[in-house]
Amino acid sequence: MRIGLLADIHANQPALEAVLADLPDIDQLVCLGDIVGYNPMPAACVELVRDRADVVVQGNHDRLIERPLRMTGNKMARAGLEYAQSQLSAEQRQWLQTLPRTAHVDGSYLVVHDHPTKQDGYVFPEDVESLSGTIDGYAGVFLGHTHVQDVSRVDGRLVVNPGSVGQPRDGSPTAAYAVLNIETGEVDLRRTHYDVDRVHHEVVVTGLPTETGERLFEGQ
Ligand SMILES: [Fe+2]
Numbered sequence: 001m002r003i004g005l006l007a008d009i010h011a012n013q014p015a016l017e018a019v020l021a022d023l024p025d026i027d028q029l030v031c032l033g034d035i036v037g038y039n040p041m042p043a044a045c046v047e048l049v050r051d052r053a054d055v056v057v058q059g060n061h062d063r064l065i066e067r068p069l070r071m072t073g074n075k076m077a078r079a080g081l082e083y084a085q086s087q088l089s090a091e092q093r094q095w096l097q098t099l100p101r102t103a104h105v106d107g108s109y110l111v112v113h114d115h116p117t118k119q120d121g122y123v124f125p126e127d128v129e130s131l132s133g134t135i136d137g138y139a140g141v142f143l144g145h146t147h148v149q150d151v152s153r154v155d156g157r158l159v160v161n162p163g164s165v166g167q168p169r170d171g172s173p174t175a176a177y178a179v180l181n182i183e184t185g186e187v188d189l190r191r192t193h194y195d196v197d198r199v200h201h202e203v204v205v206t207g208l209p210t211e212t213g214e215r216l217f218e219g220q
Contacts, residue, residue: 003105005162005178007032007144011084012166013041015175016048018194019165024179030105032144033059033113038076038167038212040202042084046092058099059113060120065096076212083208106182110138114145125150128159149176151187160187173219
């Protein structure tokens, strides 16, 4: 059984479409949250995820869609959420609000957006030991939030962060995702190019912060 893992799409439709086109044969598609925020195409991304993903958990941006002011100190995040709030239908916003915080795949993998026991907690590659004791009983955990692609092990259990589809911060501007083969435990960390210029242009046209568009080229 092969599982496709997507995270941190952040309203980047061209990146999401590129990943969906690049996906090899899979049995299940799992979205680890942060469908909206930052970039200018939230509605299209919500619809694509609803249409294509079998399992979806809620990210912090999805959760804060009705309360952008809570994104204090992060101008880009706040602007992206205010924009998403103005673009999504009430029904789409409601769908984001009702997404679960955790899910399971194959009865043996935990699915979360961020740290399993610390809300909004980041698990960077150098912090995986902070997961020790939190995923007992599972074969592994799928998580996102850092926008840094990584596969590692803690307590002998698999930890997969597929990286970010729509706003990579691990040095490469290409859209990131992953595919896990459950039988072999093999993880394929994948990247694909997409039309960054198109998204940058939309950021300018919609009046979102210029840093939001520039960041896509930097991959940071
Ligand atoms: Fe995110």
